[in-house]
Amino acid sequence: MRTFAHFNARTVDEVVSILRRYGERAHVIAGGTDLLGKMKDELLPKYPEALVNIKSIPGLEYIREDHGTLQIGALTRLEDIAADPLVRGKYNALAEATRRAASPHLREMGTLGGNICQDIRCWYYRHPDNRFPCLRKGGGRCYAMNGENRYHSIFGANVEQGCYAVHPSDTAPALIALNAKVKTSRRTLAVEDLFEVRVGKTTVLDSDEIVTAFEVPTPAKATKSSFVKFALRKTIDFPIVNCAAMIASEGGRVTAARVCLNAVYVKPYRATKAEEFMAGQPINEANAEAAGDAVVSDAKPLQHNGYMVQIAKVMVKRAILACRSEAPPAQT
Amino acid sequence: MKEGSKATPLNLCPYCTAAFDTFEELKTHVVSVHKTEPLPKPAGWIALTVNGQVHELKVEPEWTLYQVIHDRLGLMGVKMFCDRGACGSCTVIMDGRPILACMSLAIECDGKHIQTAEGIAEAKHPLVESYIKHHTMQCGYCTPGFITTAKALLDRNPDPTVEEVMEALGGNLCRCGTYPQHPKAVLEAAQTLREEGSK
């Protein structure tokens, strides 16, 4: 790796002040599992001038229940969330998403804040030495659109730029399905509203703003949540498609549903058509299937990723079925 | 490892982020303004406790923990295989967690306690003998990474199920395909440890 200035921050304020000084030239490092790979590959046109380590800030690593919410510090390791009895008990989608993310080692290092702030996945974007100066790097075009796009967006590009790279987070759809909020050094917003596609950015965060915590509302009693992931390998792999759902039922019928896919679009893809379809319906095979169909009805696959449409449909179906009160654990 | 052109290291106050040209100035500032001890180490100095031995050394910001442990401390059991966090061959145990040395910056590891395969072997951990017995290695390049990962598991969970062992070792790649032997070797070592403990 090329060198850079390095700061072990002690407080959030210190991070903000350093980030202000450096602007876009500094990067925040938490688990580092995404950032250091990017730096080793020098895939961005501009190499960071400074890294601000936030692992050195005490008090950002916790899991606790508080006034009907689950509070998780941004630096909490994925492995700790996956193993936490509280999370496993009531927040199944999150427990499962953190359990299925990456690999055991990466989960020991990677934080929840880092997982939702990770960069996009696209083998053109991520090719070493900025070999493909694509739209997301402020370059001229998307190389995936007419290239090898087997792992790219099936719901079109983002409007402004025409980038087809997907957001690969496993935890993001779970947090969105669970209607979680994210707290930053500046504000609190719904996790769903965090994501934004811009040159060099995947979130709405300002260059001097960092994620500090998550707040997940405790689901009501008759509510279940689930997470399913389809990948080529059972571990050390990003999703081809993943899906999380949270469904509240009463008298055998759905009263509220939140379903979110990821790795199918440039940011997490809220499956509102499935939610609308399920409202008032019992959770069964036929309805879940129809909900999946509804979600992909406006899919616009590229040349090589048509299969992802079928898989997305099935993931929606399985995530919904896994929210049945008597549901066995989902297979995929 | 040091590069030709490099930003001047900034002596930054850890409490108020004020910047100073020299470490001595920073020291004076911290003592007078913040009235606190102990003083921070000079920029770039870290202390690592590796296999029970303390090492104090100056590192560059871009050095990975792999570079320090393998190249500087000469512990060759930390192996470079994928160099991108995808294979587990550079695993060390840091404060109880199996983590990847290739994806950790050494400068962020000040004060950490680290174990490597060499330390595990020197301590005569039963994993080593059970690995040999079950032929849990072929070319052997990934083996130390598996052993450190397994040791971290047994430290936390002395009586794991076969599924728990497999899950824990899921991040270690082995191109030779020694996979089926690992759960056998780890479970046998776990049993030996429990028997030793009950003596």
Added chain:
Amino acid sequence: MTAKKLGPYQTLKAEGTYKIGADKPTIAFNRIGKRGVRRYDGYAKASGKALYTRDVLLPGMLYSKVLASPFAHAKILRLDTRQAEAYPGVRTVLRFDDPAIHGRELTGSIAGPTRMAPQSAGWAMLPVKTILGDEAIFEGQMVGVAVCADSEQIAAEALKRVKIEWEQRPILLDQEEALQPEAPILIPGADSNQIIDERELTTKGDVEQGFQEAEQIVEFTARRHAHLWAGAELPCVIANWSGDKLEMWVHEQQPYLSKLILSEQLNIPMNKIQTHSLYQGCSFGERCNPSNWHQNGINVLAVLLARKAGRPVKLVLNRAETFYGESGDVMASHFKVGAKQDGTITAVQMKSVFANYMCTTGVEHLIDNTRISHLRCEGITAHVNKPPAWWCRCEQLPNVFCQTLIFDHVADALGLDPTQVALRNDGCEGHDPSYLSEFKRRHGFPDRDSLRECIEAGRKAIGWEEKWHAPGTRRLPNGRMHGMAFTWSHDWDDTRGTGSAAVMIQNDGSVSIIAQHSDVGVNPWTAYMQIVADELGVPYEDIEINPFDLNVGFALMSPDGSCNLGSNGFVVKKAAQKAKQMLLDLASEKFDRPADALDVKESVVFEKARPENRMPLKEVVKMATPMLNAVGIWTEPPVLAWAWHTHGLWGQALETGRPRMCRQANFIEIEVDTETGEVFVTKVVNVNDVGQAISPETVEGQMYGGTYMGLGRALTEEMVWDPSTGVLLNRNLLDYKYATLLDYPEAECIYLETGLGHGPYGSTGIGENTATMIPGLLGPAVYNAIGQRVDDFPITPHKVLKALGKIKE
């Protein structure tokens, strides 16, 4: 009549050349074939103390990196290295136009004329196969300039400061497109992109006659995409000069051959090159072509750079740079097969188009292990702008791929059990098994039916009788479709190696095996020590080997071609037998008995007729010493003997070669999720007739280990190139996906010991079989599950869903 007395050289040659015939043991097995023998390399590897070339750091060592072409086909028009040379920490720069390297070719005189030559491995479009040229024919090829600096990082930074004006040229990525008339010609001066290969057409009998004899004709196509070794240890080499002496550390299977080529190319006397070959972090063929760029090429560069810099130089590749090759089975094939209703295959006609290199043509196994009389195999190789293709555990991939698919398609078309079709066609070079039986009798081998035994064991283990079903007919309670498949072939007696080693009894009675050997993880040293222990009558624990130094003079055959035991087992066996003769000769003086009246067991020499007349081995050899400052005492010469062995070529001609007599059978059970196209492997049964196992755990290690590589190749391993630029998109181990511990279940591994191998004690090779057999097996298995063919490898969810009609395209 007296036989002609052979001179010492001819004696060695006669003793060392394999003569066809069963090698029956003359000793009782104490360690050979036994479980629980402590693995020799176990502690070094488990403790992290085993040193690999990549680990070596020398005082004052510099790091070297070579420029990688960003383009798939381009020529350097102008090269400006001034900024790189001026970059702080850069010590030496070697440009392609430097007289020290300019025009130097990759090949040597011994490796050159063989199929190991670069022109055969996908470099045909380069008129001159240079070590460091100015023209790239694939993206990532190392061209133009090498730099040498204080650190890897500085070397990499310096390369970024090299200014190059490139001329980009047209590219071709698909081998079939490359043969179309409108395709641009890549090979200068040629009229097509076809690479000349003398194996282009293989015929046997008359296929037209065979088709006439057939009652059914089956036609189908299949395709295999590129995969590669992706070994664990990153390739590197270290060179260090001291005056006119050169010291090297190499990550290679064949360091002796490599030294030979190096010596020729740089005119360095071989006796001045000292080579160290430490532990090897995988190879699988990756590190076994000394004449190729990534091996001999980097050696030469490191040597020249070290000379120029006057310091030790380590040339290192990073993970992305290791994607410099591809498997030699990138093929698009069309098959036409004729068969009779009873399963007898009457004719096979196949035509394959290979990319860059044809490892094997696809027909060799049908010759070696079937009675099919009429064969016609066309193998065309076309040049494309992808990396050179090479043996990739192993060169038999095309043969096995074709045999597996042909037999499955035939069994299916005839509605027969595939295991029966295999037995119906088993044979040798067009003859039925009675022909082999006659051969076995004549040469002292047992007349056992290896294939039948393998199939019986495998059918039982997987429950074939109860579970086998017609394609697409069994849906499981979990909603998935159940599929099964079987394939078979002959053993891996590719042994054509040559090796030498000495066995020496030290003065304390401990024993040393003296020879260099590059091990890639197949536990050979344990096996050699087991053999020496039993042959010499010494406990296994008293034997040692130090195989890391080529300067000892003796060098054992590298493990490629599954040659390890087949050659080297004989070498150490003969050396041990000779050492034992010397020992007994020495003991005869001490016992005052003839040598043949004595024997040795557990390091005790004794008189056979009166076992109580005994003497510990260390007493016998106490004065037998290579050196001793012997004032006032009498010393004796050391007990040290060496042997050489060569095994000749395999198969294909009953009297001059070695027909393959051992068989293997592989069975698989899978489940297919028809909603997602995911294939779940639930059971694998590998049955291998290994003739005789020396180390049972090692045999099984190759069988279950190869299963993971095989399944990865079948389902997830694939190199993916950008179609418009020819840039390889997945140059890392996140995107090049091979099996993890959680992906597949442990294979059930059954080995049979029929004594039908040509190796020592009737053994045969095992290192490459499973990884090579398994990939093709997934085609039949998926077909059996879903009733639709997906003979396009790797078999991805996309392809399965397409076959199921779940997606349009």
